[in-house]
Amino acid sequence: MKLRKPSEGEIFRLKAIADYQFGWPAGDLLFPHEDQIIVGISPATRRIREVYDSEGLIAVLRAHDYYYSLSLLGADRLRKGFPLPRLRVIVRMLREKTKTVFANDVIDIDTNLKAGDEVIIVDPEDRLLGVGRLRLSPADILSKVSGEAVRVRKLVRR
Structure with a gap:
């Protein structure tokens, strides 16, 4: 490079x-x-x-x-510049070293997103937890369909 x-x-x-x-x-x-x-x-x-x-x-x-x-x-x-919940998936908790956020763990999500979009994973206090790609539509996630909601690419080390 x-x-x-x-x-x-x-x-x-x-x-x-x-x-x-x-x-x-x-x-x-x-x-x-x-x-x-x-x-x-x-x-x-x-x-x-x-x-x-x-x-x-x-x-x-x-x-x-x-x-x-x-x-x-x-x-x-982007998290600091955009108001909540824009571009975000708000999760209850994120397990360490996980590569998946399940739909059951999602509290709220930006409804303007679509499957395949880049998302910012945050906790309820809007602290950055990681970044990933949305795998399900926001409507499916909010209706608590089972499955992988976000494929996590990077996690914040705590």
Whole structure:
């Protein structure tokens, strides 16, 4: 992975992707300091795959759809910038070292999400617990259908 500063056009595109995927003003929340952004370029495709700033990795651009997979840092920035329950799955408890949130454990969820969306996993006090991908629709989760509600990708170490 080759690291370099992005052009102004690339910064505009990175922010536009975030605004499209998560809703406005996600681009400004994820990338508040444009002069500190560093991108990781795939050597094979020469496309942007990773986005960093001075604090660390913010997000990874998925190769198959060019949407973001959030890091914990990126998820925390969106959590602080958006009101509850936007982009969130609020869980009763999250077991350590788990890769699954079951529908029974979900207290509330953003009803504007759809299966396959990137979600921020929080507790009832809105503390970040992890990030993952939604596996069921919010309607199914709230109706307490059994099964995997969220596939967890990263957990906050406590």
